Amino acid sequence: MSYNEFTIENYLRKKGCLIGKGNRIYTKNFGSEPYLVKIGNHCTIAAGVLFITHDGGTWVFRNEIPNLNVFGKIEIKNNCFIGITSIILPNISIGPNSVVGAGSVVTKDVPPNTVVAGVPARVICSIEEYKEKCINKWEALSLRGLRDSWEEQLKEYFWGCEGDR
Template sequence: MEINTLLLNMKKDGVLKAGSEENAAMREVSAETRKLCAEMNNGAYTDEEIRNYMSGITGHEIDESFSLFVPFTADFGKNIKIGKNVFINSGCRFQDQGGITIGDGSLIGHNVVLATINHDYDPKNRGTMFLKPIVLETNSWIGSNATILPGITIGENSVVAAGSVVTKDVPANTIVAGNPAEFMSNLEDKI
């Protein structure tokens, strides 16, 4: 299955059924992505070389203002869109089958997990995956060891404190913290 068809089906259906043609195609892409991540994570590369690897992983040209400290892992890779002036620190893991969009000027701290998949609760059907996108709007800052769950939007300029687990959308210009992440303050109170 061609990648564009797979991406369209994943977005349209929001489900990857175990044993389906889409699931098989996703696994093929994932195998290539894991290989590229392993190569990138096990070498000493320039920023330009890392951007080239990320372009291969995502299937999109990555802007020269992008910076990544390895290691980095993506489950699928082809459903990640990265804006300009984005920084991703080391140890991040992106489960991107549902789609991850990272807006311009965003910062992502060490060991952040962006997870766009939930599995079926029925143990007999646990291999079926439900996909929901994550969107980090312009100038988002995700602190170290935070986890963003499927279907979440982090509003423009917002901050997710280190170690937080984000289970609901974060409004623009706010700071959230905790597990589950809750409103802490407005950004303007800290400036």
């Protein structure tokens, strides 16, 4: 069976994950308590993202306190992007209109309208600053035509060549 964002979303809903509308979810790594994860509308969760909803370190106390467990919810608000292989730890809220950079470890709440990245994740810039950077990069490319015609233009821009190398 091949997986896509729709089959993954259906699987996660069956596991109790609360998911809004218009999302793209490319990971099934929602830990052992997917029902503690809530995703708003219009979010992208890239491949390899991990949602950690409990503290596995309590294992070292099992002989002394057999049922000790620590849990925490994770909430991704509307219009967020979580980059590839990021890790979201328990008790985290990612504010609306935010971006988590690839490979980040989110240990603290992400304020609305921000871009965070790193280990641990820290604020890099505002979403407006990020938008300006993206617009400037896009305009520098000067791509013409539809997306399926961009390959040759991108090769020329980045490699200085046309066609296959």
